[in-house]
Amino acid sequence: MKIRKILNNNAVITLNDRKEEVIVMGKGIAYGKRTGQDIDGDRVIKTYVLNIKNSKDKYLNMLKDIPLEYMEISSKVIEKAREELKIDDSLYISLTDHIHTSIERYKDKLILKNHLLYEVKTFYPKEYKLGLYALDLIEEKYGIRMQNDEAAFLAFHIISSEMNRNVEEIYGITDFxxxxxxxxxxxxxxxxxxxxxxxxxxxxxxxxxxxxxxxxxxxxxxxxxxxxxxxxxxxxxxxxxxxxxxxxxxxxxxxxxxxxxxxxxxxxxxxxxxxxxx
Missing domain, CATH: 1.10.1790.10 (PRD domain)
Incomplete structure (x- = not known):
């Protein structure tokens, strides 16, 4: 596979065997590389199809600033989610971006309350449990224990992917x-x-x-x-x-x-x- 676009040192866009645009991630996979050069297969950690129909540029810009280590947490959550839910690959980016920003917020002592926490727990129990699982992974890796409100925020991203609606609409649906x-x-x-x-x-x-x-x-x-x-x-x-x-x-x-x-x-x-x- 050849590099079509470099997103950051750890992520590039290329084409798979079916000529679909895919994101390939791996530590240092694009370091010292240029567009058109071959991808080092030994460095590949994650590959997924870039089938984002809307706001593609927004997702790619988000990905540029996300350290690879946060994507590893998302991958574990999504792997578990796919045991019983239908979700799309855009969740890798949106979930990772939220994990990244929430950890930075907690480091700065900025803790947000989720006014729909009870509703998420009762209306979306599977997704909420996945949010709690993400909090366990974050605590294990970074020693930060987030409040359950954050599990509900993470659940919204899972629900958004599952229902193919943006997060703002999921808030509206939940309130409805x-x-x-x-x-x-x-x-x-x-x-x-x-x-x-x-x-x-x-x-x-x-x-x-x-x-x-x-x-x-x-x-x-x-x-x-x-x-x-x-x-x-x-x-x-x-x-x-x-x-x-x-x-x-x-x-x-x-x-x-x-x-x-x-x-x-x-x-x-x-x-x-x-x-x-x-």
């Missing part, structure tokens, strides 16, 4: 889910059983629904909803339906999004299952 779950809790004067199957299915439904809403897309279905079915559900699940009506009004007022009958139906069923053992 919190608002809807608060409506349910307030309406029924209850707390959720976070370990229940009904709760986890409800949160999963809200995650996908939120992505559609933020894309301003309606739910897609191969068959149109039979209006009689919704009328039956209204009669069978009176209180869940009235609760969903509050959610419906909130969504229309705050997000200017009108729920379809199908979306109302599914939300009603989810709420009914959650309160069935109340």
């Amino acid at each position: 889910i919190r608002s809807l779950t608060d409506i349910v809790k307030d309406y029924f004067h209850m707390e959720f059983d976070l370990d229940s199957l009904a709760y986890n299915r409800f949160i999963t439904h809200l995650r996908f629904f939120a992505v559609r809403l933020f894309k301003n897309q309606s739910a897609s279905s191969n068959e149109s909803l039979d209006n009689d079915l919704l009328e039956i559900m209204k009669e069978k699940y009176v209180e869940p339906y009235l609760c969903v009506s509050k959610m419906q009004n909130y969504i229309q007022k705050v997000y200017s999004y009108v729920l379809s009958d199908e979306e109302v139906l599914y939300l009603t069923i989810h709420v009914a299952k959650i309160i069935s053992k109340k």
Whole structure:
């Protein structure tokens, strides 16, 4: 492989056998090298496809300033994440950049609070555990124990990669889910059983629904909803339906999004299952 572009002493861009742009990383892999020269295969530590569709230049500029040692922590977290989540290679750069900046912040005694810590723990438990795993790796290597707020910040990058949305949108989606779950809790004067199957299915439904809403897309279905079915559900699940009506009004007022009958139906069923053992 020949060097197409040098990012820093430890990272270059080249082409793989399928003519795809890839980033190749290794300690000193580009030291003393020029564009067009061969890459020393013995120095290669990590290779991944540069399939970043948006903000490619931003990611590459981030990579220029990131020491290789931080990428090693990210690689371990991502390797573990891929055991149960679908994520893309852009996470290597965004996660490494956050680890780098967070360590520098902690060295300067600048500790940030994450106002969505509880929501991340409850809505995204797998991603949050990966954030905690990253904190363990950081403590092991640098002797710095970060607060759990930082695990939630790291989790946002994992969620962003998993859902293919930018981090700012993930904040918005998380706040949206919190608002809807608060409506349910307030309406029924209850707390959720976070370990229940009904709760986890409800949160999963809200995650996908939120992505559609933020894309301003309606739910897609191969068959149109039979209006009689919704009328039956209204009669069978009176209180869940009235609760969903509050959610419906909130969504229309705050997000200017009108729920379809199908979306109302599914939300009603989810709420009914959650309160069935109340």
